[in-house]
Amino acid sequence: MTGARPPAAALADLGVRAGSTLLVHASLRRTGLSAAAVLSALRDALGPDGTLVVPAFTAGNSDTSPAYREHTRNMTVRQLALHRDSMPPFDPTHTPSQGMGLLAETVRCERDAVRSAHPQTSFAAVGVRAAELLAGHAGDCHLGEHSPLARLYAADARVLLIGVGYEVCSALHLAEYRISGAPWREYRCVVLRDGARRWISFKDVDLDDSDFGALGTAFEAHDATLPVPVVRRGRLGLASARLVPLRAAVDFATGWLTGNRHPRRATNHSQIAADFLH
Known part of the structure; x- marks a missing residue:
């Protein structure tokens, strides 16, 4: 790849350090690199004491999502019933992530990968703190205080955005749980319990990422005024990349x-994670 820094050097330039914890969102097609090459570079950069976390969200098991309503809107009653019966239940061991990109799915399939238990917004991780950070993901908490995001916040993790913007930065959803008056709504999805399909429902914050792009722009404008800016920018392959302190972004x-x-x-305004997921 003419002119591009080797992935390991590019990650070092961005400030990825051994022993750190990273939450990564990536569009690999924009990098011109393979998932194997990026994952290998990330694991080498983090070293044996680091941890790599990715979203492993699953959209196809919910009948309360905008995507489901759009897909089924012209179905007959019989077609709708058949479609619901064919929807795959969430199984944390086998259900692939959906729409999260090839890097996320490659991480999920690693032999040493751990996955959190939420049937819609699970995370996958590899590394020394993977089990600790992903444990206890409550079934009625997508991305709040009882999700891996809160543990990543406490761990002072970094968010690495590769070829994507703040629009897909799942960490920002944690802030939605920390503002007063956030609307809630009901979610419903199908899971695998004791070998059988089971529909479950729960109430949680009405996730809305429709303004995350504007939020990211404001955050970077604020960051530029600091004596020592905290956002690091660079490139990975052919794509732009940012390394962002998760705690600073959420605060x-x-x-x-x-x-x-x-x-x-409580309505369905969300666009990317929330729109497709829930």
Whole structure:
């Protein structure tokens, strides 16, 4: 790849350090690199004491998502019943991630990978702290205080965005749980329990990432005013990349959302993670 830094050198330039914890969102097609090459470079950069986390979300098991409603909107009653019966139940061991990209799915399939238990917004991880960070993901908490995001916040993790923007930065959803008056709604999905399909429902924050792009722009404008900016920018292969302290991003997002979101009823405004997922 003419002119591109080797992946290991590019990650070092970005500030990825041995022993750290990374939450990675990536569009590999924009890098021109293979999933194996990027994963190998990440694991080498993090070393034996580091941890790599990726989203392993699953969209295809929910009948309360905008995607489901759009897909089934012209179905007859019989067609709808057949479709619901054919929807794959979530099995943390075997269900592939959906729409999260090839790197995320490659991590999930690693022999030493751990996956959290949420049937819609699970995470996968490899590394020394994988089991610790992904344990106890409550079934009624997509991306809040009882999810891996809260543990990543406490662990002072970094978010690495490769070829993608803040629009897909799942860590920002943690801020939605930390603002007052966030709307809630009901979610429903099918899971595998004791070898049988079972539909479950729960109430949780009405996730909305429709303004995450604007939030990211505001965060980087704020970061540029700091004596020592915390966002590191570079390239990985042919793609732009950012290394962002998760805690700084979530803290800024909590204040920004408080000041910029107007009260709304629980609806389906979300676009990327939430729109396709729930």
